[in-house]
Amino acid sequence: MNDLYMNNPLIHRDRRLGTSDSAWVRSFACEDLKPLIVCRGPIRKEAMDVFEEMGMTHFGILLSEKDSIVYANALAPELRQLTDSNRVHRVPDYTGASKEERVERIGQIIQIAKDNGYDSIFAGYGFMAEDEEFVAAIEKAGLNFIGPNSRTQADAGKKDEAKRTALQVGVSVTPGINNVTARTLVKKHGTRDKLKELITLHKLDVDANALDDETSLEDLADQILYASYDKGLDLYSIEELSAQVQVEVVAMFKEYPASRIRLKAIGGGGGKGQRILGASLLSLENPSEADIQEAAADTPTLVREVLNEVKANGIGDNKNVLVELNIEQTRHNEIQLLGNGEWCVSLGGRDCSLQMHEQKLLEISVTQEGLTEAIEKARNAGRTAEVKALESDLNVLRRMEEDSTKFGQAVGLDSASTFECIVDRDRYYFMEVNTRIQVEHRVSELCYSLKFTNPDDPNDFFIVESLVEAMALLARHKKKLPKPERILRFKAAAEARLNATDSSLSPHAGGMIRYWSSPIEGEIRDDQGICLVNPDTGMFMRYKVAGAYDSNIALLLTKGEDRLASYLHLSKVLGKTVLRGSDLATNLEFHYGLVNWFLGQNVMAKPTTRFVVPYLTLVGRLKEEAGRLDTLFAFIQMKKAYAKKMAALFPDDPKMAKEMSSILDRKGTLVTRPMDKLLEDPHLLSGWLSLNRNNFTMENGKVVWHDNPFVILADTYEYLNMTYDTAAPAADVIWDHDNELLQKGLRFYSTLSQRFNLGMHEFDTLSDLLTKEQPQDGFSVEEWGQIRSAHMGFEAGLELLGMLFLVAENVNFWDFKVEDNLEVTIPEELNDTDLQTQMRKVLVPPPATKADEIVAICGGMYYGQEAPGLPLFVSEGMHFEKGQALYIIEVMKMFNTVRATFSGTIDKIIMQGADGSIVQKGQPLFKVTPDEKFVEVNPEEIRLVKREQTTTYLKAVL
Structure with a gap:
């Protein structure tokens, strides 16, 4: 398909549409667009590249002071490309620390655009891209916003409004409460008359139709609240809101036993402004009232955290918080949307389930074409359970794509957005819409391009492969653009x-x-x-x-x-x-x-x-078990075992034992260096073990290989990126003499495999042949003896690799697996929160500290209280319990509440700086007296434990 398009002279693929031979294509040129880029990160660089390729000569970028001043050497790297200082503009920060600063910043950005001849603003996937107030101000100033308009931002960008719209157009939504602020106001004032008094008292502009008796109290309260936001008023306190949220949380715990509840600020995104309650109830089918009240007790704290995180804690801010059922066994799928206000098209899906801290890590395309092909392959292979599972995914994807475009048209989507859903087997629930381009948008770009065709001439069209380009086209030409056809580029x-x-x-x-x-x-x-x-x-x-x-x-x-x-x-x-x-x-x-x-x-x-948290817990267990092995000690003990073995086999020929000892000496670093690297990094070990999971079995307590250990060793060097490279540092790659031996062995097995018409990995068959004393396949007796001897020499010492499988066996690594129906089985023990906490410390040991100190767990901004005006978490002389909050550290825009890992007394607060002060990892914060004395571990005891475990492992591999 791609070749067909590339070779068609009628297709205009150059992003400079103004250079086309077609007058119709030229009419969509964007060379005269003059955008100011007010975001950072990869999307800022991408926008610069795309705008340049589209022929725009007048675009600029906005820099925050943090791009160049606060953090030395954090200078925006894009400045190496955009060297014209007249196109670089600075503000103290992008959005401001408070509502007042945010309003001030909006004005500054608009003024920068006007003063420097920019006619449009591109905000990428930062918070400003979904700021309805920001977009409305841009539109009011007569500038283009390269993104969804303010009406779409209002109807779809706020999570509460989006859920209401979804319900109106028949889209399934997650069970929960979307109007807790309205309920707070009703609870506070109680009657319709008292609500109406608020309108008069504060001179609020409320639609007269909302005042009749047919309007519910909650809907009337909503109307009043929106009018109060316009005037910058607070009609309830955060304490009153938190109390109401807690009431709703308790009610949902009762309605949905053995579940957790998710709190989501309506303006959150990228995992920010979300917290989950109720982990203690997951295993309780009939929780008591006391259990429920305890599970809900942290609600006020978490409400403040989510509002702080999205900067919605100022006077007049919309502080609505969604209270939703947390569907536990769920996948996070999303649909890429593009519209012009009249039409809306979907560009397939993305699976974003692999995430942590509500932030995505690995994002995979989900396309109808890709699933259809996967179903066919599974059917041909006879994997019926997989076929059924994939067919279910295909049906869900089709429904999500259909519903997403229906939703997009309902909100007048006129740019790029994402329709986010949670998928539970053969059902899906709408979650929210991100009214912006997303970090993972390129996943969809790589699967589909857009073909815009002249309505009067099917042979006159142009292809767009960039969503940023499509957004610019929509901002410049809006409803003039015809509805495009999506064209498959790659299936995955x-x-x-x-x-x-x-x-x-x-x-x-x-x-x-x-x-x-x-x-x-x-x-x-x-x-x-x-x-x-x-x-x-x-x-x-x-x-x-x-x-x-x-x-x-x-x-x-x-x-x-x-x-x-x-x-x-x-x-x-x-x-x-x-x-x-x-x-x-x-x-x-x-x-x-x-x-x-x-x-x-x-x-x-x-x-x-x-998936990710229990997976990390399993990886932590791998590291803990791997730390009990000593490869040098294992190698020495293996040499001794071989010496005994050779002495028993050749009692009259001591030279054989010496020769084997010499062979093993030459292979010492060849075997132990990659092993050490795998044992040092459990993430690398996890991947290696999974790739080799079918290459061995345990029989009578012994490791039995089903693939050639020598070939696996070569593959391991490749896997660890340690292949021979004279230009690389010696510490990073295989050493010369080891590579020489490795290549010699590979040539031996390659020649032998070809002779027997076998693959390099068909070790069971090759091994059976080499156990026969009678020469095979026409080899002479002398040749056969040399081949068997060489095989023994190449394989000698590789038994040590089998200890890696024993590490996996000891932590039940193989129980965490993908079933035939594609569901992932997670051993229950890995969901234990105490084990998860313990394994996080194994993966990253806490910073070195004295027994009488508490130090910063990482670098970031320190806060000693939950929110301005609230009491400090700790004071000198107070006693704290294990699990009690000690401080908050903000890092990478996330607020992390750090809790005590032991109980004790605060003797002195060392950290005396103001909230928002920067601290470094390991920096002492408090002098303390622990309730229990810490006992240091004797290094000799650790060494003895490692040798004991290594000896046990050796018995299973030798």
């Missing part, structure tokens, strides 16, 4: 979000990127320009990962003819990516392990949004 695409997080996926700010390997062939990397070299020297420039921003550093994308191909390519991209720096932590290894876990299982699997 995948995106991994490279985030500044540690091994437990907790935010890690402040690291310095000093080196980043170049993209490999077929890799699509959106890195906001970090990889742009210094334009003067051609050298890579250092980049500071600033904690004031979202944790995303880059987006890594691949595409393919099916999901397997996109996963395989993504695995290669992740494996070849090298990032180096100081105090730098990313989720690169997590992604590599996760992608390979699915490759080893089934890439069509249906993980739910609850």
Whole structure:
């Protein structure tokens, strides 16, 4: 299909539509559009590139002070590309810290646009892209907003209004309460007359039709509240709102036993402004009143947290919070939408279930064409359960696409948006609409392009492959654009979000990127320009990962003819990516392990949004168990075992034992270096184990190989990106003498496999042949003896690799699996919250501290109280209990409440700075006296435990 389009001279693919031979195509040129880009991150760089390619010569970017001032070396990397200082404009920050500052910032941005000749504003996928007040102000100022208009923002962008619209057009929604602020007002004032008195008292502009007796009290209260927001008034306090939310939470706990409740600020996005209550009730089918009240007790605290996080805690802010049933076994699917106010088209779906802290990590395309092909492949392979599961997905996708376009037309969608849903087996529930382009939009771009055709001439059309380009076209030409046809590009695409997080996926700010390997062939990397070299020297420039921003550093994308191909390519991209720096932590290894876990299982699997935390817990258990092994000790003990074995086999020929000892010595680092790397990083180990899960069995307590350990060793070097490379640091790749031995062995097995007409991995058959003393396939007795001897020499010592399988066996790694029906089975023990907390500490041990100190768990902004005006969490001389809140740390725009891991007394508050002060990981905050004395572990005891466990493992592999 792509070749057909590429070779058709009538198709205009150049983004400079003004250069087309077709007058109709030229009429959609955007060269005269003059946009100001008021966002940051990968989308700012992408917008710059697309606008340039569209022929726009007058576009500029907005910089926050945090781009260049607050965080040294966090200078916006895009400035290496946009060197005209007249097109770079600065503000203190993007949205302001309060409502007053936000209003001030909106005015400043509009004035910047007017003063510098910009006629439009592009806000990407930042918060301003969904700010109805911001968009309305832009429209009022006579500027174009490259995104959905203010009416769409109001009807679809606010989560409460979106749910009401969805109900009106017949779309299934998540059970819950969407008008808790109205209920708060009704509870406070009680009667219709008292509500009407508010209108008179505050001179509120309320529609007269809302005042008749047919309007419910809650609907009247809603009308009054919206009028109060326009006047900047608060008609209820946060305390009154929190109390009402708590009432609703208790009622929902009673209506839906053994469930959790989700609180969502209506203006949240990207995982911000959301909290979940009720973990303690999940295992209780008939909770008592006391159980329910205890589970709901944190509601007021969480309401404040979500409002703080989305900056909706000021006077006159709409503080509505959705109270929703948290559907536990759910997948997060979404549909890409595009409209012009009259028509609306969908561009397939994306599965975003793999997420943590409500933020997406790995996003996979879901297309009707891809599912149809996968169904056919599964049917041909006789996998009936998989066929049924995929057919269910295809039916749900078709319904979601149909309903999403219906919703888009209902709200007059005139740009790009995303229709977000939760999928529960063969049902789906509408969740919210993101009235902006999304971080993962390229996943859809890679699957579909848009064909705009002249209504008067079917041979006159142009193709658009960029959603940013489509948004610009819509902003410039609006309803003039005909409804496009979606054209398949690739059947599958995948995106991994490279985030500044540690091994437990907790935010890690402040690291310095000093080196980043170049993209490999077929890799699509959106890195906001970090990889742009210094334009003067051609050298890579250092980049500071600033904690004031979202944790995303880059987006890594691949595409393919099916999901397997996109996963395989993504695995290669992740494996070849090298990032180096100081105090730098990313989720690169997590992604590599996760992608390979699915490759080893089934890439069509249906993980739910609850997948990642138990998966991380399992990875933590891998690390804990791997830490009990000593590969050097194992190698020495193995040599001793071989010496005894050779002495028993050749009692009259001591040279045989010496020769075997020499062979093993030459293989020491060949075997132990990749093993050590896998044991040191449990994410890498998880992926490796999954890929090799069918290559062994346990028989009578022993590891039995079903694939050639030598070939697997070579594959392991490839998997770890340690293949021979003279240009790479020796510490990162296989060493010369080890590579020589490895290649020699591979040549041996390749030649032997070809002789027997076998594949390199058909080890069971080859092994059976080599056990025969009688020469096979025409080999002479002497040749056969040499072949068997060489085989023994190449395989000797590789038994140690089998210890990796024993690590997995000991933590029940294989019980976490994808079933035939594509559902993921998660062992119940991995859902234990105490174990999850414990394993997070195993993955990332707490910062070193004295027994009488509490230190900052990570870098970020410190807050000693829940909200301004509320009491401090701790004071000197107070006693605190395990689990009690001690402080809040804001990192990567997320507010994390840090709780005590033990009980004790606060002796002194060391952290005396004002709220919002920046702290570093490990910085002492409080001097304390723990209730229980800490006992240090003796290093000798650790060494003895490791040797004991290693000895036990050796018995199963030798």
